[in-house]
Amino acid sequence: MWISLRDLGNRRPSAALMITNPSTLGIFEERIPEIAEILARPGARLLYMDGANMNALTGVTRPGDLGVDVMHLNLHKTFSTPARRRGAGGPGQ
Numbered sequence: 001m002w003i004s005l006r007d008l009g010n011r012r013p014s015a016a017l018m019i020t021n022p023s024t025l026g027i028f029e030e031r032i033p034e035i036a037e038i039l040a041r042p043g044a045r046l047l048y049m050d051g052a053n054m055n056a057l058t059g060v061t062r063p064g065d066l067g068v069d070v071m072h073l074n075l076h077k078t079f080s081t082p083a084r085r086r087g088a089g090g091p092g093q
Contacts, residue, residue, distance in 0.1 A: 003029060009038045016046035022056050036067025046070065 002023065017039055022028045029035070032047075039045040049063050049071035057063070063071050 002027060003031070003035060005031065005034055005038060008035065009041075014039075014045060016048050018048045018050060020050040020052060022053050024053075028056075032066040032068070040067075 003019070008017075017035070019029060019032065019035070021032065036047045039047050046069050047067060049068040051063075051071045051073040054071075054073055
């Protein structure tokens with residue numbers, strides 16, 4: 001989708017890669033296992049997942065099964081109703 005596996009595999013080793021899935025644009029990166037495999041090839045690298053949009057994945061998959069090493073959850077975003085007073089959109093609006 002948005003991450004070029006060829007470019008990722010040809011770069012110098014990185015300490016980590018942060019990924020948000022789905023992206024802020026709502027696009028799902030379907031190749032996270034392949035990305036995790038490429039990151040692990042040259043040595044110990046970290047795949048960090050931003051859990052801001054985890055509500056889209058909850059009950060569908062587990063980040064650890066995708067090769068994600070660590071992630072955080074924004075509980076106020078993932079498991080709550082958007083606050084209308086702030087003008088936020090979100091599910092059901």
